[in-house]
Amino acid sequence: MKCIVLVATFGLALLGSLSPVRAQSSPKKPPHVVIIMADQLRYDALGEWTPNINQLKAEGVSFNRTYCASPLCVPSRGAFFTGLYPNETGSLTNGLEATERQHGEVKKGIPNLYQVLETKWDSWQTGKQHFMTEDKQHDSPNTKTTWLSLDKGYNAYLKANGKDRPGGGGFREDYPEQMKDRSIIRPYSTPQTGMYEPGFDFFFDGYILKTSLEALKKRDTQKPFLLNAMFLAPHPPLEIPEPYFSRVKNVQLPENVGKWSKRQSPLQLYNIPGYLGNRYTRDDWAKIWPVYLGLVNLLDDAVGQLVAELKRQGMYDNTIIVFTADHGEMLGSHRMWQKMCMYEESARVPLIIKFPKDYTPQVRETNELVSHIDVxxxxxxxxxxxxxxxxxxxxxxxxxxxxxxxxxxxxxQYDGNAALGNYQRCVIENGYKLVVDRFKNEQYMELYHLAEDPQEMTNLAFEPQYRDRVLALLGQLEKHMTATGDRLSLSPADYTKFLDDYKEYRR
Structure with a gap:
């Protein structure tokens, strides 16, 4: 109201003045910034069950060929919020193993989005806190960001209301995680489905939405607003509330679901996605997919409520909204589950940027290559x-x-889940994707022509006519790895050895 009164008074002064003084426009207010990040959302899950996200896409710019820097929660977010590759940030794994916690943290002294904007923007973070820094920024007394992270209040919220957390032992299974020097047994999420009886308000994302709306209502209205809303959906557990559990019925599965393709990397069976996913059939996945898409629909409803509050407060037209996901989800493609690999379903992510009303993009949709580090x-x-x-x-x-x-x-790149161990490197150029999969002393390569084989069912790395293509991409990968300080190295000799080690695959 104070601003309106000042403008009105200025206008009256002009009307009463006889001098030819031109009114000066008030300084443009800095836009609000809202980043909405889903967790484990396949790029191809947007569509029938995401009307609110579709509307953001219609009003914004869709970057259709966007890839995360690492298909794993912590290193992906470390890259997204710093504009640097995981090799450069030092955040390579989820850092779950105590002796290797440092590999899950962005190194001290690397600026990030929170630090750069929180001096001028009223900065809030809600939801999953998987942006980890060596200096523990989220717990620092010097931070100007208000952290309403899931791990800080959700369990207390459930306890106060006498509700159980979604998931549990029935939605997890022990997995022998193989690290560089040993193996450990660690429980990991499975695609088991179920209905969460307490309902949406007590579900992970119901709580995240609650705290996000709280941030909007408690913001400092004298400053531009920054919200990083880190939703958990559609990450497992797939124990989800009604009406979402029963909403989606029949789903047309992609062709590669439940199929281990010819010449697919056998090293994936050492890794979580292959070990856990290989036991499920296409018929099994036909029952799992509707629940996953129901969880996607839940996410979409949460996005819709967040957008509605921005509009209710008159903020929407002056807000830049970024919608994306930290990585994708295999969901049975290539007989795999979870992420942690270089296939499109895991490494490719949606990216939509809705600009403020006074900015007119000349492009509304693009198929140019984009990396998360570009945001x-x-x-x-x-x-x-x-x-x-x-x-x-x-x-x-x-x-x-x-x-x-x-x-x-x-x-x-991928460097392991709890600790360093399973390594994968990938480069995409001119419609081709080269993947190098390494575990201990074994190494495997895959080459796919994405334009002709979007579901990556035909590995061309063994074909003599693609030798020059493989070597050229390997050279690009080698150059990048050297420039970013990768702990691994590659050379043309690795391709020769791979062909010799797997000569039976050439038949």
């Missing part, structure tokens, strides 16, 4: 906030304005 510099350029140090990501604004094409290559 941070994009936001900084749009908000006119200087980067505190160089980043590997590049702003998407020139692409949005139709000035130049996107990047030529995208690089993705």
């Amino acid at each position: 941070f510099p994009t936001l900084c350029e749009y908000l006119k906030v200087p980067l505190l140090r160089p980043v590997s990501g590049r702003s998407l604004l020139p692409l949005v304005q139709g000035q130049k094409p996107g990047r030529q290559q995208v690089f993705v």
Whole structure:
């Protein structure tokens, strides 16, 4: 109200003045920033069950060929919020093993989105806190961000209301996680489904929505608002509330669900996705997919309520909204479950940016290659906030304005879940994807022509006519790994050895 009164008084003064003084427009208010990140959302899950996200896409820019920097929660977010590759941030795994906790943390001194914006924006974080830093930024007394993380209040909220947490022992199974020097037994989520009786309000994402709306209502209205809403859906457990549990009926499964393709990497059976996913049939997945999509629909409803509150407070038209996911979900594709691999279903993610009303993109949809690390510099350029140090990501604004094409290559890496162990490296260029899968002294390679084989069922790495293509991509990967300080190394000799080790696959 104070602002309105000042403008009105200024207008009256102008009307009463005889001098030809032109009224000056008030300074443009910095836009609000809302980042909505889903967890484990397949890029191809958007559609029939995501009307609210579809509306964001219709009003924004959709980057259809976006890839995470690592298909694992912690390193993916470390890269997203810093604009750097996991090799550069030091955040390589989920850091669950106590002796290797440091490999799950962004190194001290690396600026991130929270730090860059919280000096001017009223910064809030809600939901899953998997952006881990060496200096424990989320617990620091110096942080200017309000952290309403899931792990800080959810269990107390359930206890106060006498409700149980979704999931539990029946939705987990012991898995022999193989690390670089030993193996440990660790419980891990399975695709078991069930109905969560306490209902949406006590479900993970019901609580995350509650705290996100609380942040909007408690924000400092004298500052622009920053919200990082980190939803858990559609990450397992797949014990979800009604009406979402029963909402989706029959689903047309992708062709590669329940199928282990010819010449698929056998090393995946050492890794969580292959070990857990290989036991389920296509018929099993036909029963699991509707529950997963029901959870996607739950996420979409939460997004819709968040957008409605932005509109109710008159903030929507001056808000830049980023919608994405930290990584995808195999959900039976290639007979695999979870993420942690380089197939499209795991490494490719949705990315939508809805700009404020006064900004007109020249491109509404693009199939150019984009990496998650490009979002941070994009936001900084749009908000006119200087980067505190160089980043590997590049702003998407020139692409949005139709000035130049996107990047030529995208690089993705995986270094292990709880600790270092299973390694995978990937490069995508000119419609081809090369994957190098390494476990201890074994190494396997896969080459896919994504335009002709989008479900990656035909590994071309063994075909003589693709030798030059493999070596060229291997050279790009080697160059990138050297530039980013990778702990691994590659050379053309690795391809020769791979062909010799797996010569029976060439028949």
